[in-house]
Amino acid sequence: MKYEKKILDILQNTLGNKRCGLHEPIFAGNEKNYLNDCINSTFVSSVGKYVDKFEKELAVYTGAKRAIAVSNGTSALQISLKLAGVDEGDEVLVPSLTFVGTVNAILYLGAIPHFIDSEEETFGADPKSLISWLKKSTELTSQGCINRKTGRRIKGLVPVHIFGHPCKLDDLLSIANDYNLVVVEDAAEGLGSFYYGKHVGTFGKLGILSFNGNKVITTGGGGAILTNDEALADQAKHLTTTAKVPHKWKYIHDTIGYNFRMPNLNAALGLAQLEQLDNFILSKRKLYDFYEKEFKKFKHVRLIKEPKGCKSNYWLQTILLNKSIFNKKDIILEFINNHNFMVRPSWTLIHKLLPYKKFPRAPIKTSLSLEKRIINLPSSADLI
């Protein structure tokens, strides 16, 4: 039997014959109540009780001291990097295997992405190749970690928790410590994922979440900044709300701020969704078990399991084509997408995209292999 037909069989055995999107939101809780309450109260915009509640509940859930709700994950990362001290002209280490927003957030600050390789277990930044690259290509000075080739300071490292799986945080934090790099975690895909019992996005100086429509929970569009530093949290709130100094009527802005607020309307949706998060994740983890049972009969692919010591939200269920069949990826994608199941490949590696080719990079090898072999499967929480 052809590979694509075999994979279709597995999906049909697992999911039945209904049409399945990649990741669709589920609104089975207080969504309509809270939205109607916003309308009744007339508070739909930049202030309101749902923003406060959503922020508070996000902090409780993630264990971060503070959460600041903003317009999306990209803006959350932009502000977090700024608050972490990334300046114009600094370089920031970032995996090439990520959503483009991770990299754009760096560029919006006038900083420069410096691409690094990922590894095959978690799809996150590879500590081994990173350390050998830093040894070889940088110098630690009183100014920080300097890229010998460009002469620029490498200020930060952005670990990304790909498809909801925590990356190798211990090793990456240790490298960051040795090389004087500030860590800002991109946990856009990681709400509900834990690394040795601690929620992702709470390990770095700051971390971010996304609530885009395709995420584990959604606010329509939205994101959040997580931090354990109260002063940074206050600054994050200030910077994302036009840096207006509180006053009954005066308009004083004490720095160049941003309009990155999450409207109360969107926070209302988010709060209703957050109340259901545990159930969503339970279902998504159960879906993994179903896929696992089926895929273990098919030796040409590996279903991606949560890393050791981690509890993943299984945002996107993923198979990795074995090297024996990676040249079949496009055939498989075409065939399965034409048969009621939405599947997709990894993002194109960012360093290969025309506007990003010119930026510095470490040797990228494993990511190139992963890019050829990753396929995300239908992953919504209500599929089984």
Next chain:
Amino acid sequence: MKYEKKILDILQNTLGNKRCGLHEPIFAGNEKNYLNDCINSTFVSSVGKYVDKFEKELAVYTGAKRAIAVSNGTSALQISLKLAGVDEGDEVLVPSLTFVGTVNAILYLGAIPHFIDSEEETFGADPKSLISWLKKSTELTSQGCINRKTGRRIKGLVPVHIFGHPCKLDDLLSIANDYNLVVVEDAAEGLGSFYYGKHVGTFGKLGILSFNGNKVITTGGGGAILTNDEALADQAKHLTTTAKVPHKWKYIHDTIGYNFRMPNLNAALGLAQLEQLDNFILSKRKLYDFYEKEFKKFKHVRLIKEPKGCKSNYWLQTILLNKSIFNKKDIILEFINNHNFMVRPSWTLIHKLLPYKKFPRAPIKTSLSLEKRIINLPSSADLI
């Protein structure tokens, strides 16, 4: 009788004794229906029929060929300026008397605001002082209009329609033409305002609207780009949606884009609001008539009327203290705000705020006087 007591009397005569905010939204139409429909359809995020409908209806209402819904007015202006050709290091002429977002949008592009004065009839940029400043301080070369002092190109002019009153567009467009400046209109406050029969925001190469919670209609948070140029509209849509090239599954981004989408949820609210816009404006214009009747008995202030040839949305009703009493502004604000009516002064002139002091500016005189004398009055559409 003291001035502040006299103004309070006028407000009470006009509005009664109820507590009145400055500008509160009214949800008397299809808001709940459309929001519930979003939830039922599961389309709350970056695509959906309400985004398409809202954009289409905005274009119909304003007469612009195209409208692109985005996350807010500031992001709309940032993208519009970029598409108008404003590059890093360019200067952009902008009134100092405006909301800080107007100026920040310029700065996000690495461009430099060049502050100009406003005039007393419309509170918009003053053509007379602008032309004499350009004559004196710039040189027209093959590179465009060059600021003699800084050596930088002055690329654009951002007219702002303050409090919803169209500024002196004919004169400003003519100056822009003479000095090779691209015009991007900040009509954040101007939805429903017309200059000689044509909607504001449709005169420049691009224009922008805002739907923040305090505007004539609201989407919670949101804005729109208006343009008559189909190619620019397509680019605006592309740039504000991460510059992803359409493909069934591939992730190709052909330029450095932005995540400035308006979620479908917010567009649903916007569409319901837009359906009521004509009524809102009718009420707001009627409110002006009521204020006019009362304020004409009080010679120490001037109630601001729509400019000649214009139909204003009267977003914020405004009185201008006569020079005889401008030193009473803070006393009046304090007293009235303590008596159930929310009133506010003009924004602090942007060129006076610490982070903006260093940027170039024309002589600013009238704006300084206006800043001391402007008071905005309760202006919601349901006050009378």
